[in-house]
Amino acid sequence: MKKRTVVLFILIAMVASFGCKKEQKEVVIASKPVTEGYILAQMLSLLVEETTDIQVKQTLGIGGGTSNIHPALLKGEIDLYPEYTGTGWLFVLKKEPLRDAQQLYAQVKQAYQEEYGLVWSGLYGFNNTYAVAVTEDVAQRYGLKTVSDLAKVSSELTFAANPDFLEREDGYPNLVKTYGLAFKAIKEIDIGLRYEAIKSGGVDVIMVFSTDGRLNVEPVAVLEDDKSAFAAYHAATVVRDETLETYPELAKALDLLAGRISNEEMIGLNHQVEILKQDPREVAREFLVKEGLLR
Missing domain, CATH: 3.40.190.120 (Osmoprotection protein (prox); domain 2)
Incomplete structure (x- = not known):
């Protein structure tokens, strides 16, 4: 009788363990192989980890940048990453340049949703052009x-x-x-x-x-580029629509960065990592705490 009880207990524990693993939430965050990409990916990771119960797996510094990250995103190998409006419009969608930054954002956002099932978050605020x-x-x-x-x-x-x-x-x-x-x-x-x-x-x-x-x-x-010769490259998060449907709470976490980073602030963050050789994750955390987004 005791043996049966032990066996039953073990089976229940195994089923419970399997169920927990199956229900574990996880997203994959990627970045381009540049300082700015590392910092932004760490910000996104920290916000997701500390404001939701979703686990983050990082795939940072992907060689080739958009040319390799975008296909991986479509395949579901990656869930989200920081991207630039100008890159999405000119390189991915292969459209003619648009000088109006807000029109560019609106159109690239619509095209990504319709053609790829990808969602652009709110713009972070800076323009790296x-x-x-x-x-x-x-x-x-x-x-x-x-x-x-x-x-x-x-x-x-x-x-x-x-x-x-x-x-x-x-x-x-x-x-x-x-x-x-x-x-x-x-x-x-x-x-x-x-x-x-x-x-x-x-x-x-x-x-x-x-x-x-x-x-x-x-x-x-x-x-100042007073005639807007250069396309706008405002940064935002691109995320799979399927990922947002699976984890709807993710949208709120990602949009915490909307309007939070000015050009001057991004220059300062890049300076800390590139010139002062500080750790990108610590630089990201310090900024988020200063902004009141993390404790």
């Missing part, structure tokens, strides 16, 4: 505040950028077409050497990304 920067000396000497100002004196200055920017249609060719720039000279440089090139005095103007962590410490002035 291309930008043009000059040395502080050049900005003061010529009174430069906008790219239109730069166009008037571009024939006296040397511009430098990586080959990809110089060749891609939405990069340098579009910049020249929009503003009528005609630089004295153009130099091709590795993307990682832009700031060294301008500090050395070898060039006067460089291409930067508007949330570069080094903008906090380098002697450069970012010029």
Whole structure:
């Protein structure tokens, strides 16, 4: 009788254990192999882990970025990741550029839902797009505040950028077409050497990304793109519709970041990780606590 009782107890325990494993909630969060992607993915992970009972599995720094993450998302291998409106519109949907940032967001959001069953969360707030920067000396000497100002004196200055920017249609060719720039000279440089090139005095103007962590410490002035030559790259979370249907509580957690991160704040966060070599997860947690999103 005792043996039967023990066996019955073991069977009940096994069934209970199996049931718990089957009901375990889990989502996979991915990121691109860039500093900003790591920080944002850690923010999303912390918010999901600490405001829901969903477990997070991370797949961070995926090589190829969107070109590999997007297909994995469609297959269900990934549930969500941080993406940019300009990337979704131009690279994934292969549409013509839209200059109005709000229209771009609305249309990319609608197209993703209709074509892929993917949902865009509210925009985080910052716009990591291309930008043009000059040395502080050049900005003061010529009174430069906008790219239109730069166009008037571009024939006296040397511009430098990586080959990809110089060749891609939405990069340098579009910049020249929009503003009528005609630089004295153009130099091709590795993307990682832009700031060294301008500090050395070898060039006067460089291409930067508007949330570069080094903008906090380098002697450069970012010029306003007053004619909106560059597409908007506002960041938000892209998540599978099926995942939201399975875990409806996830939507509230993801939208906690909506409107929370300005360009200046993203520059600061990138600076902490890129320049000060701080841990992305700790930087993310500190920011969320400061914003009152975590305790």
